Amino acid sequence: MFCYQCEQTARGTGCTKVGVCGKDHTTAVLQDLLLYAAQGISMYAHRARALGASDRAIDIFVLEALFTTVTNVNFDPARLQGLIAKAAAIRDKAKDLYEKACKKAGAVPEKLGGPAALVFETTLEGMLKQGEAISIPSRREKLGDDAAGLQELLMYGLKGAAAYADHAQILGKESAEIMAAFEDHLDFLTKENPTVDELVGRCLAAGELNLKVMELLDAADIWGKSTWDTEAYLLQCREVRGPGRGFPCAGHQAIESVHTPLCRKRSRPGGRDRGDVVAGSRGPLRPRAAPWPARPRRRKRLHRGRPGPRAPCDRPRCRPASGR
Numbered sequence: 001m002f003c004y005q006c007e008q009t010a011r012g013t014g015c016t017k018v019g020v021c022g023k024d025h026t027t028a029v030l031q032d033l034l035l036y037a038a039q040g041i042s043m044y045a046h047r048a049r050a051l052g053a054s055d056r057a058i059d060i061f062v063l064e065a066l067f068t069t070v071t072n073v074n075f076d077p078a079r080l081q082g083l084i085a086k087a088a089a090i091r092d093k094a095k096d097l098y099e100k101a102c103k104k105a106g107a108v109p110e111k112l113g114g115p116a117a118l119v120f121e122t123t124l125e126g127m128l129k130q131g132e133a134i135s136i137p138s139r140r141e142k143l144g145d146d147a148a149g150l151q152e153l154l155m156y157g158l159k160g161a162a163a164y165a166d167h168a169q170i171l172g173k174e175s176a177e178i179m180a181a182f183e184d185h186l187d188f189l190t191k192e193n194p195t196v197d198e199l200v201g202r203c204l205a206a207g208e209l210n211l212k213v214m215e216l217l218d219a220a221d222i223w224g225k226s227t228w229d230t231e232a233y234l235l236q237c238r239e240v241r242g243p244g245r246g247f248p249c250a251g252h253q254a255i256e257s258v259h260t261p262l263c264r265k266r267s268r269p270g271g272r273d274r275g276d277v278v279a280g281s282r283g284p285l286r287p288r289a290a291p292w293p294a295r296p297r298r299r300k301r302l303h304r305g306r307p308g309p310r311a312p313c314d315r316p317r318c319r320p321a322s323g324r
């Protein structure tokens with residue numbers, strides 16, 4: 001595996017054997033493949049949109065695919081496999097949308113390659129082979145460290161913005177302009193030989209996109225003034241039980257305002273409370289937190305303050321000689 005997407009990365013250069021966050025090789029490769037699939041979907045969706053056709057289900061899936069691969073959000077290989085299979089179906093839907101839009105406009109559809117044409121394997125072994133072929137080390141070899149690094153920077157910017165955009169759409173705020181920008185950037189990432197200048201420009205544009213997404217989220221009235229229903233939101237949260245301790249739970253400030261009281265109650269050593277993702281629960285939802293693992297109690301000190309006069313020792317060599 002190779003991953004250098006977050007600040008926890010090993011030695012500041014990249015996690016190669018296992019992620020500092022706990023991500024393993026299988027998960028890392030499946031996440032790479034899921035992102036590749038999202039790029040394939042976007043190639044069609046971006047072109048269809050230019051012809052005036054779009055599909056909300058496709059757009060939402062792209063957001064979810066990006067959000068899924070943010071650090072600590074989803075490390076479940078079985079679920080990632082399911083998402084890749086779903087991505088293949090959504091890509092076919094996007095292709096269909098594009099071809100129909102072309103027909104309507106009297107245009108000839110482009111023949112697209114790369115992630116738009118990849119036939120996704122259905123077995124784990126097959127998916128891992130496909131994922132390894134398009135992972136970061138292979139792109140670093142092909143494009144060099146600068147271009148591959150900037151591609152990743154752009155992708156990480158999109159992932160972060162997608163996390164917020166996904167929250168916004170859950171809260172009922174969506175924007176066609178923002179979705180178009182996501183799909184445009186993902187389509188750009190499939191370009192064969194991007195220059196460093198192009199990539200830098202795209203990274204800056206991704207920063208601007210993030211600000212627009214934050215505006216959208218602000219407009220969602222998250223502070224409960226009118227439409228935000230805390231109870232309804234919490235009912236939507238999935239409860240995921242699994243081995244291990246902890247309650248990875250968090251979100252941006254808005255979601256945090258709902259989650260924080262829960263996190264405080266439930267987080268235990270080993271759990272994470274991150275500020276950038278809503279990860280779900282790894283601990284059972286209970287009204288009261290389980291007690292923290294008991295620490296061994298300190299033994300009470302026998303003497304407080306200065307010890308009193310010691311009793312005389314009665315060992316023979318210490319006993320005062322008779323007559324002295």
Ligand code: SF4
Pocket residue numbers: 003004005006007008009010014015018019020021022023071072
């Ligand atoms: S996401 Fe995990 S594997 Fe990737 S760099 Fe961060 S700690 Fe390492």
